[in-house]
Amino acid sequence: xxxxxxxxxxxxxxxxxxxxxxxxxxxxxxxxxxxxxxxxxxxxxxxxxxxxxxxxxxxxxxxxxxxxxxxxxxxxxxxxxxxxxxxxxxxxxxxxxxxxxxxxxxxxxxxxxxxxxxxxxxxxxxxxxxxxxxxxxxxxxxxxxxxxxxxxxxxxxxxxxxxxxxxxxxxxxxxxxxxxxxxxxxxxxxxxxxxxxxx
Numbered sequence: 001x002x003x004x005x006x007x008x009x010x011x012x013x014x015x016x017x018x019x020x021x022x023x024x025x026x027x028x029x030x031x032x033x034x035x036x037x038x039x040x041x042x043x044x045x046x047x048x049x050x051x052x053x054x055x056x057x058x059x060x061x062x063x064x065x066x067x068x069x070x071x072x073x074x075x076x077x078x079x080x081x082x083x084x085x086x087x088x089x090x091x092x093x094x095x096x097x098x099x100x101x102x103x104x105x106x107x108x109x110x111x112x113x114x115x116x117x118x119x120x121x122x123x124x125x126x127x128x129x130x131x132x133x134x135x136x137x138x139x140x141x142x143x144x145x146x147x148x149x150x151x152x153x154x155x156x157x158x159x160x161x162x163x164x165x166x167x168x169x170x171x172x173x174x175x176x177x178x179x180x181x182x183x184x185x186x187x188x189x190x191x192x193x194x195x196x197x198x199x
Contacts, residue, residue, distance in 0.1 A: 045140035071107035
C-alpha cells in the first residue's frame with residue numbers, strides 16, 4: 001500500500017484502525033502466574049487450622065484461596081512470601097475480604113498449633129496456619145505436587161521445600177501456580193481476575 005499521496009486525515013484513520021485490530025488480538029485480561037489448568041484437579045487437604053478447627057478446601061468455597069507450604073523456622077523464603085501476601089491483600093482493598101491465605105506447615109514436628117497461631121497472623125490476622133500429623137501433611141503436599149525434605153544441620157535441621165504458591169478459584173479449582181518472587185501487584189491482578197470470572 002502507498003501512503004505518500006494519501007490525505008493525512010485518512011492516513012491517521014487507517015492507523016487507528018490498525019491499532020484497534022492489534023488490540024483485538026491481545027487478551028484483555030491475562031494471568032501473570034502460570035495457568036496449571038487441570039493438573040491439580042483433585043487437590044485437597046484435611047488439616048487443622050491454628051484455631052483448632054478441622055479444615056478442607058471446601059470450607060473456603062466462594063473465596064479465592066492462596067495456599068503456600070512452608071515452616072515457621074524458615075530463614076528467608078517463607079516469611080518473605082507471607083509478607084508479600086500481606087502486601088497483596090492491602091492492594092486488593094475491599095476485595096481482600098473475598099480472599100483466604102493459607103500457610104500449610106511441612107514441619108509439624110516443631111510447628112505446633114500455638115506456634116502457628118503466633119507466627120502466621122503476625123503477617124495479617126486474616127491468614128490461617130494449617131497443620132496435621134506426618135501422614136496428613138504428606139498427603140496434602142502430594143496433592144499439590146509439593147516436595148519437602150528434612151536436612152540435618154549441626155544445630156538441628158532445616159526443611160528443603162518447594163516454594164510455589166497456588167491460587168484456587170471461588171469454586172475450589174486450582175487455577176494458577178506462582179513463584180516465590182511474584183510481585184504483590186501481579187498477584188493482586190491475578191486474584192482480581194479470578195474474582196471477576198466467578199470461577
